[in-house]
Amino acid sequence: MPSHGAGRIIAWSVHVLTASGVVIGLLATLAVLKGDARETLLWLGVALAIDGLDGPLARRFEVRRLLPRFDGAALDLVVDYFTYVVVPALFLYQLGYFPEAWAVPATAFILATSLYIFANVDMKTEDNYFVGFPAIWNVVALYVYVIDPPKMATLIVVIALGLASFSTAKFLHPLRVREGRPITIAATAIWAVSSLVLVLTIPDRPVWALGAWALASAWLVIQSLRRTFRTPTQPMPAE
Secondary structure, eight states, rough: OHHHHHHHHHHHHHHHHHHHHHHHHHHHHHHTTTOOOHHHHHHHHHHHHHHHHHHHHHHTTHHHHHHSSHHHHHHHHHHHHHIIHHHHHHHHTTTTTTGGGGGHHHHHHHHHHHHHHHHHTTHHHHTEEEESSSHHHHHHHHHHHHHHHHOOHHHHHHHOOHTTTSSSSEETTTTTTOOTHHHHHHHHHHHHHHHHHHHHTTTTHHHHHHHHHHHHHHHHHHHHHHHHHHHOOOOOOOO
């Protein structure tokens, strides 16, 4: 174990890593404003990777114990709202994925419904599934970009997911749920690699990448559905 002083330096470094997400979010925003969907999604992918890494690092190096007066969870929520909600909502609006008459209301709907998830102290079950749609609009933006559905279909999906934020449906946390973890980790890795390939190659969409992407997505959805329809457990406060 590092000394106390070294431990605090490491702890602050973890917070800096988390905070770097706002810079990545800014770069993604600039990409949206210039109409570059690919660059936007690549930056959002970097932000997603940082968010997946900082939590395990914080637990590994006992950041909360070493820096008790600095709330890393609050910092993480602020950054996540920007990169998971604000930038993807702007992406869907600015790049014309909504019917024109519904563009502003749909964007506002994403921003407003997501606030509930970020303020909900019972956002996770005791086995680390999210309760309600966890405002992963960055992932929704990716699916819309790859599939390119009709604008009205995108609007309907957004409304359904926003309303699902208030439901008791369970959504898999791909890194923290222990049930089926080896397969889930593998599916998540396959999903990440195939997503990157699709973003870089669209409009070509290699068949193998689409197939891998669909299979990995199916596993993650099936696990969420299985947990949703199983006997529920008591929610736990967010970490």
